[in-house]
Amino acid sequence: MFKQIAQPLACAEALLAQFSRLSRAVDDAALSADFILGVASLSGCELAQLYVFDATHSRLEMHTECLEGQLQFRERSSLPTDYSDEQLLQFALDQNRVVCLGTLSGSLHKISFLPTRAVPWQSLLCVPLVTQQETVEGLLLCASDRHMDLHGFAEPLGDLGVFALNRMHQLQRVSRPTRPVPTKLPGAGGYGLVGNSAAMRQTWSLISKVLHSPYTVLLCGETGTGKEVVARAIHDCGGRRSKAFIVQNCAAVPEHLLESELFGYRKGAFTGADRDRPGLFDAANGGTLLLDEIGDMPLSLQAKLLRVLQEGEVRPLGSNDTHTIDVRIIAATHRNLKQLMEEGKFREDLYYRLAQFPIQLPALRQRDGDILELARHFADKACTFLRRDPVRWSDAALGHLAAYGFPGNIRELKAMVERAVLLCEGAELLVEHFALHIETPPDQSHLSLRERMRQIERKLLIDCLRKNAGNQTLSARELGLPLRTLLYRLGRLKICRRDFDE
Template identity: 60%
Template sequence: MLGHFAQLTGAADVDTWLNSLVEMTARFTGCPLTQLYLLDATHTRLTRTSQWLDGTLQQEPASMPSDYDGEQLLQYCLSQNRMLSLAPLDTSLHQTGFLPSSVEAWRSLLCLPLQDAQGHAIGVLVAANTANHEFSGMAESLSDLGRFVMGQMQLLQRLRGAVRPTPIETPVSRPCARDYGLIGDSPRMRAVYGLIGKVLHNPVSVLLTGETGTGKELVARAIHDCGARRSQAFIVQNCAALPEHLLESELFGYRKGAFTGAERDHEGLFDAANGGTLFLDEIGDMPLTLQAKLLRVLQEGEVRPLGSTRTHRVDVRIVAATHQDLHKRVEEGRFREDLYYRLSIFPIELPPLRERDQDILRLARHFADNACRFLKRDTVRWSDAALEQLAGYGFPGNVRELKGLVERAVLLCESGELLPMHFNLRKLDDELDSTMNLRERLDRVERNLLVDCLRKNGGNQSQAARELGLPRRTLLYRMERLKISPAEI
């Protein structure tokens, strides 16, 4: 190891240091496989920068999205900032898709977090062996070695005045959780997925906006479940559900004797969510006095329970949501301007369902299948007329309204086929529908039907054309005219 350090004294590029780290780890541990994974500057992508396998250095970068949910061992090591040593390694119990295939099964594994000067995990050093191998005696030395190399890497980056470029992304063989557990392939939802990926492993507050029923709580839970705090609590509080004094005691807790009836100490939701995520729904309805206390939690990370003279620190990620225009409420003096700017560091606007035309029928089928499973009955079929009716509806209540309509229709359905008569759709006279001419309305209905038929047939255009009673050439023409891309199917 000293010899390697002597050779590195003149190295002036980052790759040489990183490659030497995996080689030295392999020689020090006697393992045939060592890997190095690094987070990018925004913590939104984990990339394997180098790999040492059977005495050969491999530099084919492979990256995975920010949730890397399918690689739970790497995720645990990064999110907990703790070493993970498994010997023997049970591949039937642990997910090891990040390890290359081997003639002999991998029997032992070490995942060691690499830290920056502040002690934050910025990467993972992996060592694996086909024999049972005990790593506990080597972990401390490897950790020191990794810290030294990470320090050199950051020093070289500062001297060059630029951050190390992100390697070219290579698709992983086994993708992570698709769309963070959400449903939808429309461009608007794809934009939402991109924003979620940017904020998963960053501790900033998130403000979710959008109309009622667009799924703000689902997005908040996705941010928690796919992020670094997934092993801690996720707590929900609707700020409009309680009067001011009760909401204050629920959020901040209280001490015995703080008020009449306070017979014992009570832990608040900030303490209950310590290390995890607190989702504050309908934040726009929070009273002004509580907004000032919430601002202090966001700025200082400190909480003072009712009846106490002391504050204590908490580590809570705040995800807030509202369907109101907070900027307008600030102008009206009903929402604190400083809190608004503190919460809106990273806003995510959820689109209404009427702007996600191609997602409507997919969501409807999903809700129908779930309702059938809950009722323990056979899956219902969909009539073309029912699908057409849903595709042309505006859904002022968004996804929540669609879910209720479909569940009610499944309950009413006795023949095993959903018909228009099973759906109680309101007649809408909103601004959006009034601005659409007949051709635009017909195109929207036709587009949804074509996308749904193609998805049902697994993207097979010939089968879809036969089912629709169209020549394949006509189907291709309609797809091109309605701008239906293969990515939507």
């Protein structure tokens, strides 16, 4: 192997030799060894490490290490398997920034991921390995027990690392068939989704059918059932997991802005367009675009979206030219699209193009046994976020949750548990930590038909408002009432915000 190279010409020749050596590698092990030994030699560092993401692209794992000329591979070592708590590594990855530290002694940086040795580490270089598609695939690290300026090695070693990873993927595809992505993540159910009810197992089954296909997915379900979580699971466990996952809520942006957000624009397309700007279809190229609340997309944009789905082409605002994209579209809605079609508010051809593979997500009340599992999951996450010790659950609190209908579904449960953890000053969650109003059915034997109908109507309106997060316009639309009629009924039945804003 080469010794440390000082002259620029010699360094360039050594780098070219490394590229040539890697291109001739015939198996994964030889490639990894040549690469990491080459990095150690080129940088002159006693330590070189290669970190890569696992199959789900959610955990960082050490792949290969060279310490003072001795190689160590993940497959036949006791190297740690998860570096999610190493802040310095995660900073380099999350910010996509090179980290170069010339003096580690006395610094505040935690470097517990480096091997322990008698001579302390002094210099460190972290280089994110970014592909041409601008996705981070891994991390290259060099460290030395001498004070060194390693910043000049960042660009050439980063290029070498990306080349090595690409070559590694090629050899893996040739040497063995593609292994399926694990359907379970640590501490979760199928595809990282919490819950094990029959309704959720049916959802897992549907996800497995469409995971590796190019079909457009339509996620339907009540507000708060986790449509975005399911869409991310399809992306993270599918073949596009290394590319971008982008979400756009079609109801949150005015029509003229939504078009420019999705399709982009050219300089001069409208007042204020002082430069070219790519749209979300371009940003998600190669990955997944979730169009949330697709039922609220204006009709004029529905026609343009249909062309994208049929032709795979996008034309930015102010441009006469189209260009092709490769984006998987996942649409989500809590509205009845077939009813909107009948009302002339949603295109029939777009519906059938979006609904190539519909998935109806169950409401929380239909997921027997999942409420308590989800509650524990959210409580654990809240404790971790607040940096407090885990809390216990009293039997009364669990029974209290199990008796509630959760019209707001998982979103309501999550907010309720997080609030309870904040209110809990001890180590146990109690009934009083939850702001639930579970009404016991009154004795109706003495009530007239009019009074009973009044109670039923009142409960129906409150549940609908809770489901729509208090939005009276959406509630009126769902109930098929004019907004003025809904407001009249709310006043007549003495329904105020505190009845449904919980």
